[in-house]
Amino acid sequence: MGIDLNFTKGQGTGNDFVLFADPDGELTLTPAQIRAVCDRKFGVGGDGIIRAVRSANLPDGAAALAEDDAAEWFMDYWNADGTPSEMCGNGIRVYARFLIDHGLVDLADGDTLAVGTRGGVRDVQRNLTGFQVDLGRWRLDGGEPLVRARNLPVARPGLGINVGNPHVVVALADEDELDTADLGYIPQLEPEPAGGVNVEFVVPHDPLVVDGVGRIRMRVHERGSGETLSCGTGAAAAALATRHWAGAGAPNQWRVEVPGGTLGVRMFPAEDGEHVGLSGPAELVFDGVLGLG
Known part of the structure; x- marks a missing residue:
């Protein structure tokens, strides 16, 4: 049985993503579906897919909440070939924009948004160019x-x-x-x-x-x-x-x-x-x- 994916296309300096909201973690796309969505000729086209899901509602989110209980939202990021990735610096800024514009979070100037990722929790703030993210210890x-x-x-x-x-x-x-x-x-x-x-x-x-x-x-x-x-x-x-x-x-x-x-x-x-x-x-x-x- 097919499904309808309600999505948003976003980009940060030309790095483009297909984003969708799944707060309760009910819609997990298969690698084949991810490849189909990201296909630039037969799908939407994108460098990857980002699912907006609450950290409490997927296994990878448990580590994020253990690190910082403020990390309500998890950036579930998948490459265009259907493989998962730890982090995406452009993607997390676009993800923050998506959460704000879709009314899922409020982020005033000077406030910090903690986002769970497979690479750990990352802090995002607004700035004059868009958003800035602390990528953590390198x-x-x-x-x-x-x-x-x-x-x-x-x-x-x-x-x-x-x-x-x-x-x-x-x-x-x-x-x-x-x-x-x-x-x-x-x-x-x-x-x-x-x-x-x-x-x-x-x-x-x-x-x-x-x-x-x-x-x-x-x-x-x-x-x-x-x-x-x-x-x-x-x-x-x-x-x-x-x-x-x-x-x-x-x-x-x-x-x-x-x-x-x-x-x-x-x-x-x-x-x-x-x-x-x-x-x-x-x-x-x-x-x-x-x-x-």
Whole structure:
């Protein structure tokens, strides 16, 4: 028996998502249904699906409530290929916009919205560009694998960084290399990480720092989605990697240009270590109903 999916299409710097409300956790889509919805020719089209569900109403939400009992809502995020993901930096901002615009939460200026994710609870606030999210404590993780990408002549060393989900960041020589790389193909890593990884390719601006703000340009191949116009956690990882390579004196504020726009990244101290924050726009584009078999 088919179902009608009442959905909203949203995007943050071109990273686009299909969102739907299921507060009681009654509508779990299959991987095949997720792939069908995200298909850009036969479905709605999107880099992933986000289900708005109360943390108390799904198993993954128990850990979120144990971490912070204010995390009433859980961002149940699935990649376009039907696989689950720990976190999505652009997606969580769009998710906050969805919850507010659909009357599921109130978020006044200065208030904080705690959102459960598979990567842990994340705090979201409004700001002038849209929303900012504390991605939590980051860590160097995944070593320095060699990365090969189509149209890049030689393998490049990457830097593994975890910001709630895994990334490998690769520095390229210039803008031409960044533009030439064909990220429609999955980059090959040696050694290959278990479970896959998001791969960011980065070029610094010249000069790197202007008025105390670092500036880089980035493209990304997201596991489970392919090349996307933006990746929020990837932008944070790219800024962290560039600061790491730049060494002492590198700034803690960054502007990251992605094909879909510009994101802000900020590193700041917290009780459990250094955190990284992400800011940028979040827009809801249209609502619709899609019949699913």
